[in-house]
Amino acid sequence: MMHKVTFNDMVKTSEAKPWRFMLVGGVGAGKTTLIKALESKTPSGVRKTQMIDYSSWGIDTPGEFVEMGHLRRVLVSTSFDAQILVAVQDATRADSYFPPNYFLMFPQHTIGVLTKLDSPQANIKQATTLLRTAGVTGELFCVSALTGLGISELREYLLNQNNV
Numbered sequence: 001m002m003h004k005v006t007f008n009d010m011v012k013t014s015e016a017k018p019w020r021f022m023l024v025g026g027v028g029a030g031k032t033t034l035i036k037a038l039e040s041k042t043p044s045g046v047r048k049t050q051m052i053d054y055s056s057w058g059i060d061t062p063g064e065f066v067e068m069g070h071l072r073r074v075l076v077s078t079s080f081d082a083q084i085l086v087a088v089q090d091a092t093r094a095d096s097y098f099p100p101n102y103f104l105m106f107p108q109h110t111i112g113v114l115t116k117l118d119s120p121q122a123n124i125k126q127a128t129t130l131l132r133t134a135g136v137t138g139e140l141f142c143v144s145a146l147t148g149l150g151i152s153e154l155r156e157y158l159l160n161q162n163n164v
C-alpha cells in the first residue's frame with residue numbers, strides 16, 4: 001500500500017521501502033555520493049560500490065553492472081524492486097556505457113541525473129544528449145553532490161514519487 005512519506009521517515013525507517021528508486025550509471029558517475037547527499041549524509045569516505053546495495057533510500061548499484069554486458073541482466077531483475085529508475089551520467093564525461101535506448105525496455109519511469117556540475121569540465125548539453133540517446137524519457141536534474149546544487153529539487157521530486 002502506498003503512503004505519503006516524509007523526509008524523516010525516509011531516512012529513519014529501516015524496513016523495506018516500497019517507494020524505492022534505483023540508481024544506474026557507469027563506474028565513478030557519482031551514484032553513491034548522490035545517494036548520501038540526498039539523505040543529507042556527509043559523502044566523505046564513499047567507497048567503490050561492490051554489490052547491489054539495498055541499505056538506503058534508493059537501491060545503489062555498482063557501475064560495472066551497466067558497463068559489463070553480462071552483468072546488465074542483474075539490473076533488470078533488481079529493477080523489479082524499484083518504482084522509478086534514475087540514470088546517472090557524469091557530466092564531465094564525453095561517453096556513456098548505456099546502450100542506445102536501453103531504458104526503453106523498463107516499464108518504470110526513468111529520470112536522468114547529470115552529476116559533477118561543479119566541475120569546469122561539466123557539459124550539460126553533451127550529458128543530456130547521452131541520456132536521451134540511452135532512452136531516458138523523464139525529467140533531467142543537474143546536480144553537484146559537492147556544492148549541493150539541485151539536490152533539494154531532486155529529493156523533493158523523489159519524495160513525491162511514492163504515490164505514483
Ligand SMILES: Nc1nc2c(ncn2[C@@H]2O[C@H](COP(=O)(O)OP(=O)(O)OP(=O)(O)O)[C@@H](O)[C@H]2O)c(=O)[nH]1
Pocket residue numbers: 025026027028029030031032033034046047048049050061062063064115116117118119143144145146147
Ligand atoms: N566534483 C565532483 N565530484 C563528485 C561528485 N559526485 C561524486 N564525485 C566524485 O566522483 C567519484 C566517484 O563517486 P562515487 O559516488 O563513488 O561513484 P559511483 O557512481 O558510486 O561509482 P561505483 O560505485 O564505482 O559505481 C568520487 O571521487 C566522488 O568524490 C560531484 O558532484 N562533484
Ligand SMILES: [Mg+2]
Pocket residue numbers: 031032033047048049060061062063
Ligand atoms: Mg557507488
